[in-house]
Every structure is written in structure tokens, then in C-alpha cells.
Amino acid sequence: MTASVRSDSTIVEVKLGARSYDIVIGRGVIASLGARIAALRPGAKTFIVTDENVARHILPAAEASLAQAGLRSERIVVPPGEGSKSFPVLERVCEAIIAARIERGDLVIALGGGVIGDLAGFAAAVVRRGLDYVQVPTTLLAQVDSSVGGKTAIDSSHGKNLVGAFHQPILVVADSALLDVLPKREFRAGYAEVAKYGLLGDAAFFAWLEANWKDIFAGGNASGSSAREHAIAVSCRAKAAIVARDERETGDRQLLNLGHTFGHALEAACGFSDRLLHGEAISIGMALAFDFSATRQGLVSKAEAARAVRHLAAVGLPTRIKDIPGPPLTLDQLMTLIAQDKKIKRGALTFILVRGIGAAFIETGVDQVEVRAFLSEKLAER
């Protein structure tokens, strides 16, 4: 440990045998980035992939930390937004990494939100048949979800995340103070994934979120509160445990898709635009999953489902299809998108359903006709 490594950080380990790695969580931990990398890969060259927004707010601190630890770094700054998870931008990133003579033993650093994590992680997976990389997530969504677990991808004209690889980072450094400059709407959208961990498998965490969400949003502005860091750590621990059990999503990891079948369809129907952010879509998707589990499947009481939805609404997240701004979505459009997202086996769909808050399970036999009837009701609520 050097002087720049703060002691009030939390470390969550992702246990994957020889590919295990630490997630370092805390306010100000980006200052320790260089020292931590130097400890793991002495003398490595580093190559930072980031976007224009993150470059403006955060890149100087990351570069300063690397320089202080005596590490050389080069960088590429790509445009912000989902459009950068594309073949043309991937090509630019790969060529820049190669031009910078980053070789085996050196490191790629993904500095940004989920877009940068997915793009830089995939570039690292394919350049020279695999380079090591470090995730420095700068959005709440990336800190609690996308930077952990090794899924990397770019988008195809046929859909999102269709070209990618499983490639685990060697370190994740999640500095909660970076979220102070994140737009509120992005923060709130990322919070949907935090709430997801409570809703899918941890009722006590969900109850804690109900009581403490204001401190999580306030972050360092709340006097002496470490609610935000706690929420990130619990979320990472939950994801790490699931990933350790099922790295390639053949079983349990599917639980992380709570709210995502409905959510992806809504997101796609809105063209993956600012009209509906991923986390906002997942919030509506989780509300629908609870509602569907209660009213159509009789798995959970309506009161329990209402409690789940109430919390999402309390933080300002959308929970109903009619909360989506713009022209109404149609039933056929949503059903087509759901069918594309999940393969249908003899008219049956796989959904993550719930028996209660903290009790999600994988249901492989959901009748398409039921889903259609349910969504038709929800669309009529307009």
C-alpha cells in the first residue's frame, strides 16, 4: 500500500480461480489506480479508452495517478453514447491500441460507463488474441453491473451486444465520488440495477434501500454517510457471487435478467434512445415482472408487488408503460421484440418471475398467450 491508497475502501473479490480479481470500492479510490496497477503489473504500459464526457471530468485524475506510479499511458477518446459500441469505433480502438505497442503484459484501461467498458473490454479480448484490462467504471450502472462479470460486446445492425466475448478484467476500481458529476437521470437509471439485487435475492437489502435511498443519491454530500459505497459493495457482492457460480450464464446468472425481458423490449421499441434509458426500462420491466407474477401467475401477493413498485416510483423511476414519453407503443411491436429477445420453445417463454421481494426464480414455461393478454391490459392503461 502506498500513501495514495486510501484505507476506507471496500474490496469485493470475484472468485473465478486463476482469473479472480478485486473490485475496489470507495470515495477517492481513483487516486490509487496507478499504485494498484503497478502492484499487479510492474512496469506495464497502459492504454486508456474513454469517452468525451469522461475525458473532460475524470481523465486527468486517472492519468495523474498512473504517472505518479511511474506508468506510461496513452489514450483514445471516443464519442459518448451507445453508437460507440460499433464496428467502426471498435476498429479505431483496436488500431490505436496496436499503434501504441500495447502487448501481452501491458494493460488496457476502460475509463467510463457501460459503453466504454463493453467496447474497451471487447477490444482487449481480441487485440493480440487477448490483452489484460482494468475496469474503471464511472456511472452507477457500470459500478454495480457492467464492469463486473466479464461480458463485453459491441452492437450489430441486428441488435445489441451481438458481437462480443467473455473476458474478465484483472481489476475493477469503482470510485463513488465520480458519480457526483454524473447527470441525475443517469444516476437514477443506474439505481434501478441496485434495487434489482434486492428484488431478486436480498429482501433485507431491499428494506435497507427503502430506508436509505436518499443518502445513496446524496453521496458525499450527506454528512459522513457511506450509504452509497455500501449500496455499491452489496450490489457487487451479489453480482460476484452469481458470476462465480455461473460465469457463462447457463443457469443462475439469468436471475440478473429480472425485469430485462420486458425492459429490453421497451428499450428496443424506443430505439435505445434518450427517450428511455436502460435502467428506466429495467425499472418498468421489474414492475411488470412483479405485477405479472402477482396478477397472472398468483405467485406473490398484490401488496408485496405493490411494495416493490412503490420504491422504484419513490426514487423517481418510471414504473408503468404509460410513463414512457412519446407516441404509444403497440402490442404487436412489443411481442415481436420479446420473441426476438428470448427464444420461444413451443409457445413458451423464459422469464424471471418472483415469489416475493428477494425471491426471484427462472421460469422456462411462461405461456406467450398469457404475456400477450397481460401486456394488452398494461397498454390499455394509457
Ligand SMILES: NC(=O)c1ccc[n+]([C@@H]2O[C@H](COP(=O)([O-])OP(=O)(O)OC[C@H]3O[C@@H](n4cnc5c(N)ncnc54)[C@H](O)[C@@H]3O)[C@@H](O)[C@H]2O)c1
Ligand atoms: N457488460 C455487461 O455486463 C453490461 C451490463 C449492463 C449494461 N451494459 C451496457 O452498458 C451500457 C450502458 O452503460 P451506462 O448506462 O453506463 O451508459 P454510458 O456508458 O453511455 O454512460 C452514460 C452517459 O454518462 C456519461 N458519463 C459517464 N460517466 C460520467 C461521469 N462520471 N460524469 C458525467 N458523465 C458521465 C457518458 O459519457 C454517457 O454520456 C449499454 O451499452 C449496456 O449494453 C453492459
Ligand SMILES: [Zn+2]
Ligand atoms: Zn441491466
